Each structure stands twice: as C-alpha cells, then as structure tokens.
Amino acid sequence: EASDFCLYWKWRHLYVPRNYDPTLHPFEVPREYTRALNATKLERVFAKPFVASLDGHRDGISCITKHAKSLSTIISGACDGEVKVWNLPRQECLRTVQAHEGFVRGICSRFCGTSFFTVGDDKTIKQWNWEAPGYGVREEPINTILGKAVFTGIDHHQREGTFVTCGQTVDIWDEQRSSPIRSFSWGVDSFSCVRYNPVETELLASCASDRSVVLYDTRESAPLRKVIMQLRSNTLCWNPMEAYYFTCANEDYNLYTYDIRHLDVPVTVHMDHVSAVLDVDYSPTGREFVSASFDKTIRIFPKDKGHSREVYHTKRMQHVICVRWSADNKYVLSGSDEMNIRLWKANASEKLGLLSAREKAATHYNKKLIEKFQHHPQVRRIARHRHLPGDILKQKRELREMREAQRRKEQNVRKHSKPGSVPLLTEKEKHVVAVVE
C-alpha cells in the first residue's frame, strides 16, 4: 500500500532528519500520559453519536432491513402495514407502500438486491421489486403467497432462492413455489424470529414461545436441538464472521451468546439493559453487536464482554423495537415506537468522511494511547463516563438492589441447608433451564 511508505521521495526536501536519542527526549511516560488523558477527554467531548432522524411513518416501526447491495438504502416496516424505502445520505423517503393490513412483521432483502419480501399480520408473504414502479403505475407486489397462519418473521438465504418464515411453524420456501418445501415444528405453537446463518448457510435458528431457541439444518428432516431458557428470547442474530456463535436478546434484560456446539452454557451473558431486550444485530465485522431495548436505549456490546461499551439514548426516543448495524460498520439504525428511525454513529467520537493521512495517524495514535493507559484511574474514569436519563438510572439502581437481595437470600439458604444441597451456580449457568435433544 502506498501509505505504508513513510518517506515520499516527493517530499524529500521537506524531510527533517530527527535524532531519536532517548536522552534528548526525556519524560516519555509523563508526556504520553498527559497526551492520553487529553485524548480521552477529547474523545468524550467529541462523542456525538446521533446523526439523523428519519420521520414519515404513521405508526411505530416494527422492522428495518438493509439493502443487500447498496449502503444508502434501507426499508422499514411499520405497525400500520406501511413499508417505506429510505435514502440515507439524503435522509428522505423514496417510496411508500401499503404492504399489509395490520403489522408488517418482517422484511428481508433478496441477496442480489433486486427484490424484497415482507410478511404481515394478514397471513401473506409478498415479494416486492426494489425498483419503484413508473409514474402512474400502481404499486403491486411481484408475488403474493397466502399462508394459513400469521407469519411473524422472515429471512432470506445468503446465496440461493429460498427463504424461511416463522409463525406457527418454521417453513422453508422456494421462491418459485407457493407452498413451503419443508416445515419444522417441535411441540411449539409459535415462533417469534428465525434467522439463517450467514456463513454456514444451511443452518437456521429460531426463537420460540416456549422460551426456547431451536436450531435447524435445512438438509435434515428434523430440527437439531433446542435450549430452553428461563425467559423467552425475542430475537437472535448469528455472528457473520464466526460461524458457530449466535446472540439472542432475552426478556430477562440480558443477551446471551451461545456456541451451537455447547448449548448447555452460554459463552457470555451480556447484561446492562434495564428492561426486555427486543432486537439485536451484529456488526458486519463480527466484533460487536448492537441491542435495542424496551428501556428506550440502544447499547453496543463487544461480542466477548459482559458489559456494554456504549449506550445511546435521546429524550424523544421511546421503546426501541428494531436495530440494525450498517454493512460498512460505520452506522447503527434504530426504529422505535414513536415512529422515527434514527441513524447513529457506531463509534460515537469518530470523525466522519475522508481523513487525511495526518488525521488518520493522529486518531490511531490517540486510540492506542487511550488503550495503553486505560488502567490508569483518571483515564478510565473519563473514558467510562456516560450520561443516562434519571429514570433509567433509577431502574438500574433498583435492579442492582434486587440482584443483591437475591444473592443474599441464596447465600442465607445455602448457609442454613445441608452442605452441597444448594449448589453454587455461576451467572452463565443460571439462565439455561434445559437442553432438549
């Protein structure tokens, strides 16, 4: 790469030879510490994550999907059955379709980016063209499939013309056919979410109403396995870079990352929300994920950390129902109850747009400095500080007290019972009820 060469021949005449003798540049640690502290402060000062708000829907947003091939286009479905196509850089609605009667429950884009599918409360699956119809032409779906029951979610295969819906059963459909080519059910009456694995493209996972997460392989005749948790999972998302990890958003305010090879204990429990988590989406790099919660906040978690690195909220944002991470790893989109879609930066203090080489070098250096001095109390304190609205803080405090009380009670029970009869359970082990084969 051209930028890897530090000394351009063109600038040779400007190059000042430098003596790096350490005796000439003393106090390296204090100087770097000061720089780190300043960098941390600046990072917090420049942390302005909110980019834009897209308004136009007339009811709460129920689902958002990215275009498969274009970064600037998204679609959103609302609770009144309206679907809108948005242009992000211009922040305007390109097209409005009254797709369903009742909720739009799910939208997914075809992998080639030519059409998209919607499912709704009117028991239909509709396929729409991404291209808007010409002037004066009525807005009509390419294809409509009438189902027997309400569909609650849909997802499309990564490379083939098949898609999956969930409702009373998990159905796999061929695009060319009007009846499912396969349907899975396992003693559950309804599913809330189903997702294809983007890497191992034949794998599926769904969240069911019996508090379970069920795994499927489309090549097999029966589901693979299910794990039943203490409370219901609302949605789940596969890691796009690590084939066997997925994260599910649970009603018990936590998110759980599972390794499908060892379902009995989640790999990580992500806790910070103070209300049910409604949606989760991985960053395309697979390093982080974003979660939307009923507590009116969005949080960004590193995939292997138990606590969030970032929390976003605004005064007017109500219960966040859906959230998506943009395909270039730069933005986060959230759709909430109060009819707005909000665009956030994934990295709150990042400068947008092209950076000059010097700017880039400076940001890299600052980042590294903060990382180097992250354990120093002043740096840590400033870097960790986030503003939270009062009611959420209050809830948080309450929750902490509750947890503490539970812990105390458990301790007391253990103290007064036969040794070994009340086992010590870790936080990870607590939430899984059973793994059913």
Place this chain on the structure above:
Amino acid sequence: MAPDEEELSINEQAISASEDEGSDDERKHKKLLEAIGSMGGRKRKKQNERSEASVQVSEYFVNAEGTGDKVNLSDLLGTVEKTSGASNKTKKQLRNLQSSKETLELPLNKQQTEKIQRGIAYEKTTAEVSCWKNIILQNQKAEQMVFPLNQESSGPKRVEQVVAGWKVQTPLEQEIFRLLHGSRQPVNDPVLTPVEEQSLKAMSLEEAKIRRAELQKARALQSYYEAKAKREKKIKSKKYHKVQNKAKRKDFLKQFDEMVKTNPEGALEELKKMELSRMEERMSLKHQNSGKWAKSKAIMAKYDDSARKAMQEQLQMNKDLTQKMVVPSDDEHESIEEGLETVPDFVNDPETVIDPVNPWMRGQLTHEEPEVSCVTAEEVQTAEEENEEEEIIGEFERKRKLRQADEEDLIPTEEEQPASEVVEEDVVEVSDKEEEDEDEEEDVSEFNTLFRLMRSEKTREGSNQTRGGLNTAGEEDEEGLLSEGQIRVRSIEDLEVLDEVVEPRAIEEPSAPQTAAAEATSEPPHKKKREINLKEVLTKEAKAVRLPFLPTVVDEEERDEQISIIKEAFAGDDVISDFIKDKSRQEAAGRPAVVDLTLPGWGEWGGVGLKPPRWKRKRFRIKTAPPPPRQDQKLPDVIISEKRTASVASHQVSQLPFPFQNTAQFESSIRTPIGSTWNTQTVVKNMTKPKVVTKLGAIIEPMVKEDFIKSKTTAAGGKGAAIMLGENRRAKEGTKRSAEKHRGRRSQKRKK
C-alpha cells in the same frame, strides 16, 4: 375377506358348471345369485367375471386350494430341507424360527426415533461447523483484520487488468495480438505468468498469499543471482576466473563422489559428458603448446621460470583432460556459468513440497546445501532480516533502560539487574566456546535469545515472589462497566467537574482500614475539640507510667529502679513534646503549599516598597487541592509516613490490571513510548496499527465458506494435490472426456 373369497369360489364353480348347460339356466342362476346378494343388505363390489375360457388368465382371480389358510414357513421354505445346496446352519436356523413362538419387538415410537434422528443430525452439523475453529481463533488473535475480507489489492493496476474489455480492431493490431498471444509469452512482465495464475486459482486465499510471497522471494533471489553472475562475468582478471574454476572443479568432484553413491544414473550422465569433453580435448590443439602464445613462451622458457611453469601447466591441463579418469572438463564449467544466467526452472514450477512452518525455506536458491541443519539457517536468516532501523531502536531501548537503571538505583525492584548482567557474561563465554568460527551476527542473535530466556525466567521467579503481595484485579466486571450518571459531558470543563465529583470517593478508600483503630481511640469528630483532647491525653506522667517496657515478673523494686534510671537518662529532653512537634511538622509538609505567581510591576507601577494589589495576589495565588486526610489523623501517638504524594496517587494505578502477570510487565508496557517523538515513523505506524480496518463505503459481506475452507476432495489429496496446475487439470479432464467418448461409442455399438 374370508367370506368374500368363499363367494368367489362359489361363483367360479357355478360358472364352470353352467358352461356346459344351456344359457337359460345360466340366466336363472344369475338372478338367483343376485337375489341372494341383495338379501345381505349391503351392496357387494361387483367382481370381474370370466365368462369365457381364454388363454390369458388374470393372476388376480386364480384360486389356490388352501385359500384362507395361514401360510406356514414350511410351505415357503419346505423345499430348502430337501435341497442339498443349503447349509445345515440355515436349516437349523429355520427350524428354530419355526418352533419359536415369540412375537417380534415393537418398533420404537415416533418420539424416540425422532430424538435419535435429531441427535445424529446435531452431531453431524457440529462436526461440520467445527472446521471453522482454526479460522476463528486465527482471526481473534490477528493483530489486524482488514474488512471486507476478500479485497482486491489497492494501488495502481496494470494496463492489462484495466483494459480487459479492449478489443483489437485494425488488421495490424490483430496481427500483433495474434503474434503476442499465440506464443503465450508474457508481453510486458505481467504480475503472474499464466501458469502461475492457474496454479493460484487452484489454491485457497491463504495459501495463495503464502505462495505469492514465496514467488516474489524467488524472483528477487533470481534477480540477485543474475546480477551476481553478470558482475562476475564482467571481471576481466584471468587469475580470478582460474581460481573460480579450480574451486568449482573441486566442488564438482566432491559432488560427483556423492552422486555416485546417491544417484548413479545422474553420475553416469555426468561421466558421459566428461567423456565427450575428453574427446573434444583430444581433437583440439588447445593445450598442446602449439599456439602463438605457446611458441613465444617456448622462446622465453630458457630464461624465464614463470614461462616454463606456464607451459608445464598447459601440458598438465592437457594431461588431466585427456586422462580417462573422472575429471570435469572446461566445457562443464562453461555450462555451469551459462546456467547461472538462465532462470532456474523451479521458479515457474508448481510447488511440490509444502513446509507449513516456514514457507521461505522452500526456495533453494541460496548457496547453502539443503543438508545444513535448518535451525542455524533459520537463525541466520532471522538475524539478517532484522533491518537497520530495528537495530537502532533496540540500541536506543538499551540506552534508555541503562539510563533508567542509573536513575533508579535506589529502587529495590531494580536489584535484578546486576544478576542478569552476570548471566549475560556467562552466556557470552559459553557461546564463544561453542562456535567461534561463526559470524558475528549469529552470535548476537544467539546471545539475544538466550538472554531473553534468562530474563523471562528471572521475571517469572520475580512474579512468583511478588504475587503474594499483589492483589490482581479481581473485578474485571467493574472495569468493563460504564460509569453511568446524570452528568452530561459537553466540554473539557465538564470533565474537570466530573473529576471533582468522583474524586472524594477514591480518596476515602485508603483511609478505610484505619477506621477500626479510630474507633478504638473514640475521638470526637470535631477538630477543635480533638486538639484540646490531644493535650490532655499526652501528659508526661500518663505516658511514662503505663508503658510496659519490661516483663511483669520483675519485682516492684527493680521496676522502680528501672523507671528512675530511665527518668535520669532522659532527664534533659522532653520526648513527647518533641514527638508532637515532629508530627505537626510532617503534617505541615504534607499540606500543599500555595503557589504565588504574582509578578510585581506587571501591568502597574513597580519599585521599592510597592506591593502588588490585593486582587492580583488573590488571582495569581494558586491553591492546589487538599490532600486526602492523613492516615494518622486520629492516632495521636503514631506518625504514619505519607511519602506517597496524594496528588500523584490519584493518577497512579492501584491494582495490577488483568492481563498482566506482575508489576514489572505492566511497568514495561507503560514505559515503552509509542509516539513519534521517540520512535521512527515506521515503528510508530506499526505500533499504532488499528485492530480493525474497514474500507470507506464498502459493504462487508459475511464470510464465504468456499474462500476459507477447501472442499474435502482437495484436502484429502494431500500435499502434492493441493496445488494443481492448470495443465495437469486439463490433462485429467481430457482423460475423463476421452473415457466418456469411449463409453458413448460402446453404448452406440450396443444400440446397433
């Protein structure tokens, strides 16, 4: 079914009987039958009837004698008993089967079968998914990941790549194009030759990267080699060439000896070559002293020793060459020399041996023989690969450390230094003894590695010792937590405010353990009262009497004596007031002084006797934050040293952070600067490399299995088959096609 069948049989009999009689009877009979049938109440299915005798008898209406009887095993397999071919064993088994009255077991119920199916399917998928393990681990450990994953290399592209869509139009262009591409020769030094490209296509991405790097290396080496050969060829000195030739001949002889043992066929070929050269020598007059030069020398030979020597040498050469011995010829050397200029074949060859550990070792262009032990070779290479810059930096690092060691001599943690230095010397001696003849670089590298080993051991020991005292940060969760509050940060001033808000809590922590002691003394909280109390408590008598200096067994008289002695000894000095003074002095020293920055005469009149105005003094006197309360604040008879300055302490790390094993590690990580003030640009660039790099405006697709995990067929092919040349593949396809053709012909023949 049984009544139906009976019916049928009756029918049949009736039919067969009626056939002989007249048709009237038949009709009557039919009616009768119908009447009987209708009596039953339910309608019977109408059966097909065979009313005429015909050749084709439907198999469905053939009646056997024993209809309705149960079929026994013996009925079916009765003949087996009689046939001689069946073995006794089967017969026995059959008999047993017949005699046993047990029923078969029920098949598993649906739930259980499904469970088993699910179990099998799950195992299968987990096994399949586990193939990602290595890739995932690798990505997690990677220092830098660049997204999107399968990016085309940025930077300038070649003309061929850019104008892929260009088409030849004029006849001249067509002619040229045909000439150029007909030969399949690279036109203008392409990135990869067609053969290379094809072989690259057969590989996965990772492998391709390694392979490409290797090819680059090979090409670089080749160019060096060529340059060297050219340079050597340009040297005019005959003596030089003579020496070279001699050396080569010697080498060749040595090799030939080995060749005889290892590769007799090759040796034979060499022998043939030598024979040829001998013949040529015998044919020519080259070394027979018959040339112009020889004649002139012959004249001089009488007087000149050297000329005589030269002539003799020539004759000797002739003798050597014409001898029927295993001796290399001149031509041989020439051919070798020519070989230097040509490209070694294996540069463009597909790779045959894969050494996953070190791809660089595959190229054999280096002068060293492959038999040389690989460990030393690697070390030498690594030593050579360290560029100057890193050396310089290393030097600086050493300097810096030395300087710091000088400065911090008093600090006990640095006591390890002299010990390690001793070790260094030892190591140097050892290495000297072992390998004196090797080059310096190797020595240095060896020494470095050993030294590093020793250091690491030392530090490990140190860590073991220190671990007892240190409490590693047990609260990782605490670190991960965001500290969420209601303060909004809008400017740097807000951050300062934030400091002040949070600080007191941090300060209070160290004084916490003292609370017990404080309670024991039960001091009232107010400051003024405490002072008064202090004086009350610290009276001379109280102190002197209650101190249990000696064991209580001592007699009272003796004790009195002791006390009197002590009193005499310390008659002059007032210990307690001294102590109080001392403590107050220390307290005062601990309090931060007010810094006065007023400049008299700045912005107003100055001179003798003029004081700066009050507002100015007020403004420029800077008060620093008060230190946390002293630990001995509530302990009147104790002075606890507080050399640790509080203002700095709030900036210091109190606990060893998680990934570090000991304080030395952590300190060293902090001590190495990463800024460009202390490091060269490339080093800074490397050190500040971000972990994740994304391309602006590019869609990051999820991983694609085909790019990362090869299909099982190629993996099973082993080392040789992993990379398949295009030509080979084509050949294989050719064979397939021909086989198909053959099959086709055969089938056609069959059809005929």
